[in-house]
Amino acid sequence: NAGVMQNPRHLVRRRGQEARLRCSPMKGHSHVYWYRQLPEEGLKFMVYLQKENIIDESGMPKERFSAEFPKEGPSILRIQQVVRGDSAAYFCASSASGTGLTGGEQYFGPGTRLTVT
Amino acid sequence: GDSVTQMEGPVTLSEEAFLTINCTYTATGYPSLFWYVQYPGEGLQLLLKATKADDKGSNKGFEATYRKETTSFHLEKGSVQVSDSAVYFCALRGTDKLIFGTGTRLQVFP
Numbered sequence: 001n002a003g004v005m006q007n008p009r010h011l012v013r014r015r016g017q018e019a020r021l022r023c024s025p026m027k028g029h030s031h032v033y034w035y036r037q038l039p040e041e042g043l044k045f046m047v048y049l050q051k052e053n054i055i056d057e058s059g060m061p062k063e064r065f066s067a068e069f070p071k072e073g074p075s076i077l078r079i080q081q082v083v084r085g086d087s088a089a090y091f092c093a094s095s096a097s098g099t100g101l102t103g104g105e106q107y108f109g110p111g112t113r114l115t116v117t
Numbered sequence: 118g119d120s121v122t123q124m125e126g127p128v129t130l131s132e133e134a135f136l137t138i139n140c141t142y143t144a145t146g147y148p149s150l151f152w153y154v155q156y157p158g159e160g161l162q163l164l165l166k167a168t169k170a171d172d173k174g175s176n177k178g179f180e181a182t183y184r185k186e187t188t189s190f191h192l193e194k195g196s197v198q199v200s201d202s203a204v205y206f207c208a209l210r211g212t213d214k215l216i217f218g219t220g221t222r223l224q225v226f227p
Contacts, residue, residue: 004160033215035215041219042218042219042220043206043215043217045214045215045216048213048214055213056214059214093215105163105166106163106210106215107163108153109160110159110160
């Protein structure tokens, strides 16, 4: 059973370009979470999605960032008009179940390291 | 809001030394608690977890006990190895998302 897959592993963008990060959850998982890790910091929650629905986007910046998890295909985190401060590692996690204090365990992908030049 | 506080690193130890990494939390209700490990250039791997007070999570010689009275979940290992060198994150789960501490880097020298 393949784990959570993310691609690309490394992405370099110039300021003003768009970045698209992809996440394929583990087989059988329908809940996806995106986290951002700035250099030398812990992970910060960005958004939680189920198939075709955004459940919690309380950690998403209000502008330039969007996420989707379509019925078919991977989840996509999209960053428009990137700036240097967007340089970070972006991790995706998936779980078989979601909400509630006894929700499913989250399994992490290897991350996408975005560098904005 | 909910939060996790970890001791700052780096923690530097010789092989076979005893390890403690402190973690305390603030949360409403009774969250589940986790320790994750991150090796260089990799994603996070779940190391152990505890879902209720007095539970002890353990894995690969590491253990942590959910202490509700002190709101703590300290990570311990009796004898560390060079291969344990990594960054360790304490986390709690609220309603859906994980809330992480800032991480503690462990360096073990032979």
